[in-house]
Amino acid sequence: MDPIFVFGVIVCVGFFFAGLATRLNLPKVTGYILAGIILNPNLFHFVPAEFAKQTAPITDIALAFITFSVGGTLWFKHIKSLGRSILSITFFEAEFAFLTVGLCSAFVVPFFVHVPNASWMTVYIPMSLLLACLAAPTDPSATLAVIHQYKAKGPVSSTIMGVAAMDDVLGIINYSLAMVVAPALIMQISFSVGSFAANTLFVIGGAILVGVITGIFFNLVSALVRKKHTEGVLIILVVGLLSVCFGFAKVIKVDALLASMVMGIVVVNFNKNRDQIFQILERYTEQLVFVLFFTLSGMHLNLQVFIHSLGLILLFFVFRTLGKYLGTLTGAVISKAPEAVRKYTVGGLIPQGGIVVGLALTMKDHPAFGDIADLLISIIIGSTVIHEFIGPIMATIALKKAGETTASA
Numbered sequence: 001m002d003p004i005f006v007f008g009v010i011v012c013v014g015f016f017f018a019g020l021a022t023r024l025n026l027p028k029v030t031g032y033i034l035a036g037i038i039l040n041p042n043l044f045h046f047v048p049a050e051f052a053k054q055t056a057p058i059t060d061i062a063l064a065f066i067t068f069s070v071g072g073t074l075w076f077k078h079i080k081s082l083g084r085s086i087l088s089i090t091f092f093e094a095e096f097a098f099l100t101v102g103l104c105s106a107f108v109v110p111f112f113v114h115v116p117n118a119s120w121m122t123v124y125i126p127m128s129l130l131l132a133c134l135a136a137p138t139d140p141s142a143t144l145a146v147i148h149q150y151k152a153k154g155p156v157s158s159t160i161m162g163v164a165a166m167d168d169v170l171g172i173i174n175y176s177l178a179m180v181v182a183p184a185l186i187m188q189i190s191f192s193v194g195s196f197a198a199n200t201l202f203v204i205g206g207a208i209l210v211g212v213i214t215g216i217f218f219n220l221v222s223a224l225v226r227k228k229h230t231e232g233v234l235i236i237l238v239v240g241l242l243s244v245c246f247g248f249a250k251v252i253k254v255d256a257l258l259a260s261m262v263m264g265i266v267v268v269n270f271n272k273n274r275d276q277i278f279q280i281l282e283r284y285t286e287q288l289v290f291v292l293f294f295t296l297s298g299m300h301l302n303l304q305v306f307i308h309s310l311g312l313i314l315l316f317f318v319f320r321t322l323g324k325y326l327g328t329l330t331g332a333v334i335s336k337a338p339e340a341v342r343k344y345t346v347g348g349l350i351p352q353g354g355i356v357v358g359l360a361l362t363m364k365d366h367p368a369f370g371d372i373a374d375l376l377i378s379i380i381i382g383s384t385v386i387h388e389f390i391g392p393i394m395a396t397i398a399l400k401k402a403g404e405t406t407a408s409a
Helices: 003-023 028-038 049-053 056-072 076-112 120-133 140-149 155-187 193-224 231-251 256-270 274-284 286-299 303-308 310-334 339-348 355-364 373-401
Strands: none
Touching: 003 028, 003 286, 028 140, 028 286, 028 373, 056 140, 056 155, 056 231, 056 256, 056 274, 056 286, 076 120, 076 155, 076 310, 076 339, 120 155, 120 373, 140 155, 140 286, 140 373, 155 193, 155 256, 155 339, 155 355, 155 373, 193 231, 193 256, 231 256, 231 274, 256 274, 274 286, 286 373, 303 310, 303 373, 310 339, 310 373, 339 373, 355 373
8 A cells, every 4th residue: 555645544544533522521642542543454454564663763763843932932031930849859850750659569560461380570670660660751742732631821831841741861860771771681690780870871962962952053043044044944944953853863872752852952942943943843834743643652562562561551551650759749749839839730640652662662672671572562551651641631630620721622
């Protein structure tokens, strides 16, 4: 089947289900994901399985735009008044999710995982640690879509986007820790604290450096062509340099999502045309990006593995949500955040995907995880669908209860 035809069908079906979701008073993101599940090659076989497997460049570009836009919400002057609460909530919600999933999984994993000669130290604890490290990050793209759809503004919206954008850093630190400790436990070898620290510094520091350099270069180039600041020129600059940023980060094996987010932070804080740049993206590219990313995400779900792993998937969702709730409440109370922030922020921190799916896929290539890799992938991708389906609904409810929505389109 012609790939251009399939591409057109995906966009049209995603658009149709987004409209249907809106009529049912649901977020558009929910409709996109539903469209992807319906187009899943394992369900109706309309879309060739080969097509779904070759969409990585499209999803990467979509993720680059999404994380760049998330970075664009972190204008320092705008979030200065909420700085303390955002940092406090970010730390506690990320680490409470890590601890809750890790501890609870250690008790339930033995009932679901059946590996020959399995023991606590060689299978159950390492797998619990790997699941835990994937619990901290929040996918800001789903909540960003809801915030833009309902034109939400206020302390809860700002806190949600700030926390969702920053907890990826803690997620990467947790992931780096797990990727040192878990293989050592499984293979019963010693590990170096120095190598762990160096790897963490490289992944995070390298991503920040790539993002800062690309952002500064973007600002310099856009200043040079200021007199030619047509919308087309700005779109070309964003697409070109954002692709360079994301792609180069992947080449040197640092976190590409963090790099593109940092680029967005640099642009929004140091570019005089910040408003024009991000308004153009929201007006011309955002909806197409959301349609492609979320619809394609639904298409990647292996339905057979999803059903087989449903018990662990649901438990992972419950453990992670519990950790997010306890951590958000703890961080908000400690930082003396406004009551609305305490009550409703967690509603926007449920979605999970993007970077988590990418981190999970990297685990599959590690030789130490051969016996549990497929199960890990199924849990994360399956729970991502649940998180991305329920998360936008919870975010919409939270923002409406907080009184920050100004539109329902």
